[in-house]
Amino acid sequence: MAGLEKTKKEKNFWEAVQEYFVELGKALAGGNITTKLSTVFMGLGHIFNYQYVKGILVFAIQALFVAYLFVTGIPNLSKFDTLGTVKREAVFDPLTLQNTVNDYDNSFMILLSSVSTIFIIILFVLFWIANIKNIYKIQKKRSLNKHVNSIKEDIKDLVGKKFHLTLLSLPVLGVILMNIIPILILIAVAFTNYDQNHMPPNELFTWIGFRNFVKLFGGSVSSSFGYAFRKVLNWTFVWAFLATFTTFIGGILMAQLINSTVIKYKRFWRSLFVISIAVPQFVTLLLVRNFFADSGIVNSICASCGITKFLQDMGLVSRSITYIPFLTSPNWAKFMIVMINIWVGIPYQMLIATGVLMNIPKDQIEAAKIDRASPFQIFRNITLPYILFIQGPALISDFVRNINNFGVIYLLTQDVYVTTDQALANAHAKEVDLLVTWLFRLTQEYYDYKMASVIGIIVFIICSVFTIISFTRVMAGDREETYQ
Numbered sequence: 465m466a467g468l469e470k471t472k473k474e475k476n477f478w479e480a481v482q483e484y485f486v487e488l489g490k491a492l493a494g495g496n497i498t499t500k501l502s503t504v505f506m507g508l509g510h511i512f513n514y515q516y517v518k519g520i521l522v523f524a525i526q527a528l529f530v531a532y533l534f535v536t537g538i539p540n541l542s543k544f545d546t547l548g549t550v551k552r553e554a555v556f557d558p559l560t561l562q563n564t565v566n567d568y569d570n571s572f573m574i575l576l577s578s579v580s581t582i583f584i585i586i587l588f589v590l591f592w593i594a595n596i597k598n599i600y601k602i603q604k605k606r607s608l609n610k611h612v613n614s615i616k617e618d619i620k621d622l623v624g625k626k627f628h629l630t631l632l633s634l635p636v637l638g639v640i641l642m643n644i645i646p647i648l649i650l651i652a653v654a655f656t657n658y659d660q661n662h663m664p665p666n667e668l669f670t671w672i673g674f675r676n677f678v679k680l681f682g683g684s685v686s687s688s689f690g691y692a693f694r695k696v697l698n699w700t701f702v703w704a705f706l707a708t709f710t711t712f713i714g715g716i717l718m719a720q721l722i723n724s725t726v727i728k729y730k731r732f733w734r735s736l737f738v739i740s741i742a743v744p745q746f747v748t749l750l751l752v753r754n755f756f757a758d759s760g761i762v763n764s765i766c767a768s769c770g771i772t773k774f775l776q777d778m779g780l781v782s783r784s785i786t787y788i789p790f791l792t793s794p795n796w797a798k799f800m801i802v803m804i805n806i807w808v809g810i811p812y813q814m815l816i817a818t819g820v821l822m823n824i825p826k827d828q829i830e831a832a833k834i835d836r837a838s839p840f841q842i843f844r845n846i847t848l849p850y851i852l853f854i855q856g857p858a859l860i861s862d863f864v865r866n867i868n869n870f871g872v873i874y875l876l877t878q879d880v881y882v883t884t885d886q887a888l889a890n891a892h893a894k895e896v897d898l899l900v901t902w903l904f905r906l907t908q909e910y911y912d913y914k915m916a917s918v919i920g921i922i923v924f925i926i927c928s929v930f931t932i933i934s935f936t937r938v939m940a941g942d943r944e945e946t947y948q
Contacts, residue, residue, distance in 0.1 A: 488593050491600035499599050506592065509599030513606065522595060529588050537584070540577035547571040547656065548668050572664045575656075579648050583640075647924070653917040660911035669914075676918045689915060692891035692902075697922075699798070700898045703873075704866040706802050707809070712859060714806055715813025716851060719821055720843070722814070734818070737811035745808055749875040752804050756790040757880065763787040791880050794895040801896065805872050820854050821847070860934040864927045868900045899923050 491499060502509035507523035510516070543549075548569025557564045655671055656662075662669035682690050722733050740748075755762050766772045772788055775781040781788055790800045824847060832842050852859070873896060883894040892910050893902045899919055906916040 487597055491596050495596070495600050496603055499596065499603055502596060502599050503592075506595050509595070509602070513599070513602050515602075525591070529584070532584065533581070536577055537581035540574050541581055543569065543574050544578040545671075547574050547670050551668055552665050568665065569668060570665045571656075571662075571669045572658070575652055576649060579652060580645060583645060583648070650917050650920050653913055654921055656914055658913040658917075659915075663911060672914075676914050680915065680918050680922075688887040688890040691887045692893040693919075695888065695895065696893055696897050696899055696902050699895070700867060703798075703802070703869075703898060704863055707805050707866040707869065707872075708859065708863045710802065710806050711809035711813045712855075712862070714810040715815075716817045716848070718810055718814040719817035720847075723818065723821060734815070737814055740808075740811045741815070746871060746875055748808055749804070749872060752807075753791065753876050753880060756800060756804075758787045758789065758792060762790070791876060792882070794883075797877065797881055797896050801873065801876055804876065808872075816855065816858075817851060820851050823854075824850050860931060863934075864931055867898070867927060868923065869898065870900050870904065873898050873901050874904070 492503070495502075498509050498512045505523070506526045507519035507521075510519035510522060548571045550567065550569045552568035553566050554563040555566065556562075654676055655673060656669050657672045657675075658669040661667065680689050680693050718737075721727060722730055727733065754760055757763070763772070766788055767786065772781065772786070775788060776783050789796050791797050828846050829842060832846060837845070877894070877896050881894055881896055883889050885895065888894060892905055892912065897905070900923060903916045903919045903923070906912040906919070
């Protein structure tokens with residue numbers, strides 16, 4: 465049944481696409497001379513139909529588009545295949561006694577302008593198609609002596625029955641400028657040699673095809689990026705799983721504990737957790753990093769209490785050092801990162817779980833108690849499934865967010881952890897890095913934008929695929945009636 469529904473949705477989508485172009489074909493074939501002239505001079509159709517203001521506005525948009533193409537678009541698109549060939553040079557002018565800079569090419573600006581131009585052309589083509597269809601509709605209305613909206617009536621519609629279009633226009637524009645175009649630039653940079661040796665405006669960069677992807681996935685002898693990518697990717701998934709489910713389960717158990725009849729002063733304990741959430745997380749992480757430093761207060765306490773010596777005897781700490789390497793040893797650092805994240809993450813999850821627990825159907829719990837179910841059986845068969853049903857989408861979002869959880873890793877390990885793995889060091893990575901922190905280091909410290917873009921694409925694909933698959937599975941349950 466689900467497969468048939470999916471096929472029906474796909475069919476409807478392709479039918480809509482087909483209908484979109486069929487309508488354009490009808491407009492071009494059945495339109496009069498006014499409609500056909502509007503394919504070249506877009507405002508003529510409105511002017512011939514006495515919509516002078518609309519015609520002038522459409523003419524203005526077309527004129528701005530043509531002017532943009534000739535002034536910026538075409539000159540940059542002509543250099544898109546090479547991303548520039550003229551390098552920046554400063555020549556000393558003996559007449560002015562100053563350095564004169566030549567008319568050089570900026571590879572990044574060429575790339576940015578070219579991608580923007582391609583996107584603008586696509587938007588203009590869609591606008592051109594909508595304009596042709598609109599004029600054809602006006603033509604048919606006039607042939608049937610029907611009323612055609614004036615500009616004032618169209619403006620009233622935009623704040624009336626079409627107000628949803630007005631509200632969506634700014635968010636859509638923001639998504640295009642802040643998300644879509646940067647993603648397209650990110651994808652394009654991944655196929656170039658843009659790094660610190662090819663840094664505009666002083667240097668040029670150019671297209672190199674799939675070499676960066678081969679470098680990342682290949683892991684040849686001459687490149688350690690493949691080795692680093694596998695190590696960092698594995699830790700990213702382990703971290704995301706542990707960070708998500710430890711805080712999730714811990715929050716549920718803490719909420720259950722506080723809500724139990726054994727615990728007194730429930731408001732007091734909840735208030736303590738609220739206070740801990742009120743403290744900015746970066747402040748907490750920086751303080752904890754200082755506490756667990758090699759010369760921090762925790763190491764001093766452990767040394768005075770004999771814990772450090774005990775761990776040395778157990779073989780968990782090397783005898784060559786006099787401290788516990790909480791944040792400076794690979795295994796210790798990963799363990800501490802997960803534990804500290806539990807400390808800062810449980811209060812938030814506990815408050816959410818508390819709200820969910822208050823809405824569990826009481827009749828199901830009472831029925832389970834009558835059937836002599838143990839507290840563990842009630843938790844496993846009623847409480848936990850209900851919480852997973854309510855928080856399933858949020859749990860998925862938390863997993864994806866933890867894949868990109870920059871703050872916890874960076875604030876705890878930056879300027880503290882130094883890798884001893886030479887292959888990782890050659891790729892500018894560390895054992896405790898996530899893909900996102902590795903990406904950040906590549907851009908901000910080593911200016912290796914090409915490899916950072918490749919990693920950014922991988923992160924985007926991982927998060928998108930996991931989110932789509934997981935949300936599809938969660939939403940496919942249709943279990944609302946079970947908890948009503």
